[in-house]
Amino acid sequence: MATTGTFEILHEDPASKARLGRLWTAHGPVDTPVFMPVGTQATVKALAPWELEDLNCQILLGNTYHLNVRPGMEVIEKLGGLHRFEDWHNAILTDSGGYQVFSLTNLRKMTPDGVEFQSHVDGTKMFMGPRESMAIQRILGSDIAMAFDECPPCPCTKKYAEEAIDRTLRWAAIASGEPRAEGQLRFGIVQGGVYPDLRQKCAEGILALPGYEGYAIGGVSVGEPDELIMPGVQMTVDLLPRDRPRYLMGVGQWWQIAESVAAGVDMFDCVMPTRLARHGMVFTRRGRYSVKAARHRLDDRPIEEGCTCPACRRFSRAYVRHLLNVNEILGARLTALHNMYAYFDFIRRLRTAIADGTLDAFRAETTAAYGPSAPKSFPDL
Amino acid sequence: MATTGTFEILHEDPASKARLGRLWTAHGPVDTPVFMPVGTQATVKALAPWELEDLNCQILLGNTYHLNVRPGMEVIEKLGGLHRFEDWHNAILTDSGGYQVFSLTNLRKMTPDGVEFQSHVDGTKMFMGPRESMAIQRILGSDIAMAFDECPPCPCTKKYAEEAIDRTLRWAAIASGEPRAEGQLRFGIVQGGVYPDLRQKCAEGILALPGYEGYAIGGVSVGEPDELIMPGVQMTVDLLPRDRPRYLMGVGQWWQIAESVAAGVDMFDCVMPTRLARHGMVFTRRGRYSVKAARHRLDDRPIEEGCTCPACRRFSRAYVRHLLNVNEILGARLTALHNMYAYFDFIRRLRTAIADGTLDAFRAETTAAYGPSAPKSFPDL
Numbered sequence: 088m089a090t091t092g093t094f095e096i097l098h099e100d101p102a103s104k105a106r107l108g109r110l111w112t113a114h115g116p117v118d119t120p121v122f123m124p125v126g127t128q129a130t131v132k133a134l135a136p137w138e139l140e141d142l143n144c145q146i147l148l149g150n151t152y153h154l155n156v157r158p159g160m161e162v163i164e165k166l167g168g169l170h171r172f173e174d175w176h177n178a179i180l181t182d183s184g185g186y187q188v189f190s191l192t193n194l195r196k197m198t199p200d201g202v203e204f205q206s207h208v209d210g211t212k213m214f215m216g217p218r219e220s221m222a223i224q225r226i227l228g229s230d231i232a233m234a235f236d237e238c239p240p241c242p243c244t245k246k247y248a249e250e251a252i253d254r255t256l257r258w259a260a261i262a263s264g265e266p267r268a269e270g271q272l273r274f275g276i277v278q279g280g281v282y283p284d285l286r287q288k289c290a291e292g293i294l295a296l297p298g299y300e301g302y303a304i305g306g307v308s309v310g311e312p313d314e315l316i317m318p319g320v321q322m323t324v325d326l327l328p329r330d331r332p333r334y335l336m337g338v339g340q341w342w343q344i345a346e347s348v349a350a351g352v353d354m355f356d357c358v359m360p361t362r363l364a365r366h367g368m369v370f371t372r373r374g375r376y377s378v379k380a381a382r383h384r385l386d387d388r389p390i391e392e393g394c395t396c397p398a399c400r401r402f403s404r405a406y407v408r409h410l411l412n413v414n415e416i417l418g419a420r421l422t423a424l425h426n427m428y429a430y431f432d433f434i435r436r437l438r439t440a441i442a443d444g445t446l447d448a449f450r451a452e453t454t455a456a457y458g459p460s461a462p463k464s465f466p467d468l
Numbered sequence: 469m470a471t472t473g474t475f476e477i478l479h480e481d482p483a484s485k486a487r488l489g490r491l492w493t494a495h496g497p498v499d500t501p502v503f504m505p506v507g508t509q510a511t512v513k514a515l516a517p518w519e520l521e522d523l524n525c526q527i528l529l530g531n532t533y534h535l536n537v538r539p540g541m542e543v544i545e546k547l548g549g550l551h552r553f554e555d556w557h558n559a560i561l562t563d564s565g566g567y568q569v570f571s572l573t574n575l576r577k578m579t580p581d582g583v584e585f586q587s588h589v590d591g592t593k594m595f596m597g598p599r600e601s602m603a604i605q606r607i608l609g610s611d612i613a614m615a616f617d618e619c620p621p622c623p624c625t626k627k628y629a630e631e632a633i634d635r636t637l638r639w640a641a642i643a644s645g646e647p648r649a650e651g652q653l654r655f656g657i658v659q660g661g662v663y664p665d666l667r668q669k670c671a672e673g674i675l676a677l678p679g680y681e682g683y684a685i686g687g688v689s690v691g692e693p694d695e696l697i698m699p700g701v702q703m704t705v706d707l708l709p710r711d712r713p714r715y716l717m718g719v720g721q722w723w724q725i726a727e728s729v730a731a732g733v734d735m736f737d738c739v740m741p742t743r744l745a746r747h748g749m750v751f752t753r754r755g756r757y758s759v760k761a762a763r764h765r766l767d768d769r770p771i772e773e774g775c776t777c778p779a780c781r782r783f784s785r786a787y788v789r790h791l792l793n794v795n796e797i798l799g800a801r802l803t804a805l806h807n808m809y810a811y812f813d814f815i816r817r818l819r820t821a822i823a824d825g826t827l828d829a830f831r832a833e834t835t836a837a838y839g840p841s842a843p844k845s846f847p848d849l
Binding site for chain 2: 128129130132133134135136137157158161162165166167172173174384385387397401402403405406409410412413415416417419420421
């Protein structure tokens with residue numbers, strides 16, 4: 088096992104900027120490109136950790152803000168950290184809490200050291216800044232901690248975006264000096280909205296700081312039109328060092344993942360597989376569709392023909408549709424299981440395409456099934 | 469494998485009326501005494517069939533009324549019957565629908581052939597009687613079908629109770645001549661409320677009919693005081709033949725199961741393990757308690773010390789409590805898993821006590837932990 092923090096580049100695609108890599112954490116290796124399931128409240132919704140282990144899932148995401156509100160750090164600390172609390176033996180990345188503080192809470196007051204706000208659950212007054220965020224992530228004991236940042240939504244004026252990156256840089260400088268949990272890596276975040284010069288300014292500022300082993304692209308897919316997403320990603324990736332892992336935060340549509348990998352991104356997270364599952368939207372290699380649709384009432388086929396997930400091995404669309412219609416928990420479990428299998432299968436095929444030099448064809452195929460012009464739900468699957 | 473319908477009595481307790489038996493169904497043997505988890509809408513709430521298989525669960529219960537409303541018989545028939553629909557390979561017992569028709573629906577009109585009522589979901593006008601109930605259970609393809617009966621709640625006047633058993637007997641006579649699914653067994657139901665002479669009249673009427681391979685005790689634990697429950701059970705068991713399986717419907721508290729087994733009952737079903745699980749109430753050998761209680765906020769112990777269920781092997785009470793507090797599906801999954809393990813462990817110990825001649829001590833222990841005088845929730849577990 089290599090030293091924690093080592094990022095090995097195992098293969099580079101000669102035809103794009105894609106690469107196959109391996110990041111070593113205190114809880115084992117993470118093979119990239121990687122998709123990280125989101126365990127907001129110390130669980131990936133509807134799934135058990137052994138189901139994610141069966142997928143060879145190497146890393147989960149946890150949400151600093153949510154975990155700090157409930158159950159709170161006294162509980163997590165007493166129970167021995169997030170890994171032990173949720174019984175997860177592989178790596179965990181925690182976000183900084185910045186995104187939730189700015190998007191979920193009310194009555195915010197900005198100070199040079201952070202943000203004062205009210206909890207979205209019961210209105211309790213709270214304060215979070217780079218020191219608090221790092222302290223919480225230290226207690227959580229995550230393998231990768233994120234710097235506390237401000238992620239403005241789109242649209243956002245250039246003036247506001249500039250103020251936000253000034254705060255983000257100031258906070259990143261404070262966070263870089265904070266103590267860490269044992270073996271904990273720390274990633275900086277590049278913001279700047281849709282403004283290339285602000286992205287550049289922010290990247291330069293973050294890269295000049297000590298104490299960061301990886302870099303994230305924040306503020307993408309926060310309301311801007313589809314056609315602005317990829318240029319923003321490409322422009323920011325090009326500002327980041329080749330030899331460090333690059334993480335595109337919160338972006339999880341398959342075509343976006345495929346295109347971003349081609350641009351040089353290594354890590355992704357998104358709530359989409361489990362959130363859409365609860366509404367009956369399922370992912371297949373050929374596109375996504377709603378298994379709740381009336382046309383599946385008598386449909387004896389599995390969710391995806393040929394899929395070997397526990398849902399597809401045993402049950403028909405008619406059965407899954409029935410469970411969702413009557414609000415049975417097993418319905419959400421089966422669609423979440425299938426979608427998670429589909430995501431991991433997608434990433435496996437993406438890695439194979441990089442290794443085999445067929446990424447171009449894979450991107451075209453993915454965009455046809457899932458790109459901005461593809462139907463949101465295929466009726467004929 | 470013995471002929472379907474064979475009921476072997478393997479051992480009789482010399483000190484009580486308890487027995488160990490084995491009922492052979494078209495989907496394998498059912499060792500008695502047995503607890504049947506309830507899969508109302510084609511799933512046991514929060515659990516997957518492979519989790520019940522891990523418990524060596526030999527038989528599930530399905531609800532005729534609910535399955536007929538949703539997904540409806542067209543779906544179940546097209547999908548090849550209930551076993552295939554819910555991917556369950558062991559036995560299934562279906563109730564008759566009578567209990568739900570009389571307790572859930574509005575605007576009932578009684579006729580000699582059944583009941584006209586409105587669906588509890590959307591008010592659709594429906595009709596169910598012995599012929600309809602048997603036809604539905606034939607399509608479901610259950611291994612044991614129940615005769616369509618009327619189960620009046622308690623209190624109930626003697627006059628009404630008598631009218632209800634007249635209907636129940638008339639309907640049982642009709643049902644006894646209806647065709648069955650292949651290998652399907654049929655059980656008759658003895659009603660009569662708290663009135664011994666009506667219980668006797670009903671039992672005699674049912675036993676005189678051909679076409680029944682087992683008998684159920686209905687109308688117990690439907691609102692009568694605790695002290696009337698066991699006398700009602702004992703009195704009715706004594707009216708039933710020794711060589712046929714006896715099923716006490718809907719009764720599932722542990723002390724009631726232990727006492728009823730001592731009186732000669734073989735089969736039980738109850739929604740309690742999964743329903744209470746969703747509210748955080750968990751079963752242990754020493755009694756039950758609420759894992760949601762504030763005192764478990766920092767509690768590092770598993771739900772039950774020494775338990776080997778998947779929840780207790782991996783998680784603390786503090787974690788389970790947190791999941792329930794934030795409404796995560798995994799919370800209901802873990803408490804349901806634990807409670808189902810606890811129920812199967814209870815039945816295993818009960819069987820051992822019969823085999824070892826220690827049923828008296830086991831009954832006393834069970835009544836101390838779960839009897840009418842025991843706390844509903846133990847604070848010190």
